[in-house]
Amino acid sequence: MGNIMSSSFAPECTELKQVYDECFNKWYSEEFLKGRGENERNPCLKQWQLYSQCVALHITKDKDLKESLDQARLEAPFESGGELINNKDNKK
Amino acid sequence: MKLFTNTSEFDYPWERVTAANWNKYPNEVSTHVIAVDVLKREVKDNGNVLVTERLITVQQGVPRWIMTLIGCKDNKSYVREISTINLRERSLKMRSCNLSYVNILRVFESVDYIPDPVAPHEKTIFKQEARITAYGTFSRICDSMEEFSIKRFCDNAQKGKIGFEKVLKMFNDTTDEISTTIVNKYNETVDDIKRYNMFQDIERKCTILSDYYDIFNDAFARS
Numbered sequence: 447m448g449n450i451m452s453s454s455f456a457p458e459c460t461e462l463k464q465v466y467d468e469c470f471n472k473w474y475s476e477e478f479l480k481g482r483g484e485n486e487r488n489p490c491l492k493q494w495q496l497y498s499q500c501v502a503l504h505i506t507k508d509k510d511l512k513e514s515l516d517q518a519r520l521e522a523p524f525e526s527g528g529e530l531i532n533n534k535d536n537k538k
Numbered sequence: 539m540k541l542f543t544n545t546s547e548f549d550y551p552w553e554r555v556t557a558a559n560w561n562k563y564p565n566e567v568s569t570h571v572i573a574v575d576v577l578k579r580e581v582k583d584n585g586n587v588l589v590t591e592r593l594i595t596v597q598q599g600v601p602r603w604i605m606t607l608i609g610c611k612d613n614k615s616y617v618r619e620i621s622t623i624n625l626r627e628r629s630l631k632m633r634s635c636n637l638s639y640v641n642i643l644r645v646f647e648s649v650d651y652i653p654d655p656v657a658p659h660e661k662t663i664f665k666q667e668a669r670i671t672a673y674g675t676f677s678r679i680c681d682s683m684e685e686f687s688i689k690r691f692c693d694n695a696q697k698g699k700i701g702f703e704k705v706l707k708m709f710n711d712t713t714d715e716i717s718t719t720i721v722n723k724y725n726e727t728v729d730d731i732k733r734y735n736m737f738q739d740i741e742r743k744c745t746i747l748s749d750y751y752d753i754f755n756d757a758f759a760r761s
Contacts, residue, residue, distance in 0.1 A: 452564050455614075471560060481586070501577065514616070515577075515637060517640075522633060522635060524591050527622045527633060528622075
């Protein structure tokens, strides 16, 4: 597409991210959108493992970020699609 | 709590909008987004649903002297976003919340991309809603703080739309001829934004306190 791809928050992971993104974008358009998202084999698995390991490592290094991410995951879980699990303001 | 809502439309089919959405950043209009990372991703419901957790890194333009004054390392902040794409429903939902400055300000944003009911294979409707809540002991300024955030949110929403339109076009067109038109169009929109900023500068004196309120408050909280 000639699109510029975004960087990672950790510069060390940017290259791995772009390799993964390239694979994912292809998969998204050519497989997922055509209803073949649950094929037996994930073509981007290897790229994903390398990239996500890198990101996980750098998140652990940033204590503030790690804490706020953990808190956000409790309040608006991945499993609920990021919706707040209770509408009540639980802050202060 | 203040509520901000916004609706607009893109002249592209839903499928293409969702594909371009992964490549929304970087774009030259929304330069405050400097990085986007995927934290978790799952395919569900026999390949019909894709859920993604992303970390968006934002850098707002704060003058260096202020950063030095308050002893801040950098002016980066983070947003966490969960997006759900449902192929059967043809829906894309994005739910996001700021991870930084949460003791001062909370912005919970919902974005939905759905096919236009009249032209479901040609157009996509974009709905945006943000719930903005300011916290803290400075309760008297909280109201103006919330107002200010709404303002910035409006600015960024506007920029986001222009920037995303550009990405959509890049996605759509490949010939040089069309690219030239995009560049021209883009320059025009940038000029519009600049002109808009000029008006904002006039208001600068009134908003400077709220503009850097979060940074100041953060600095006080640390000391």
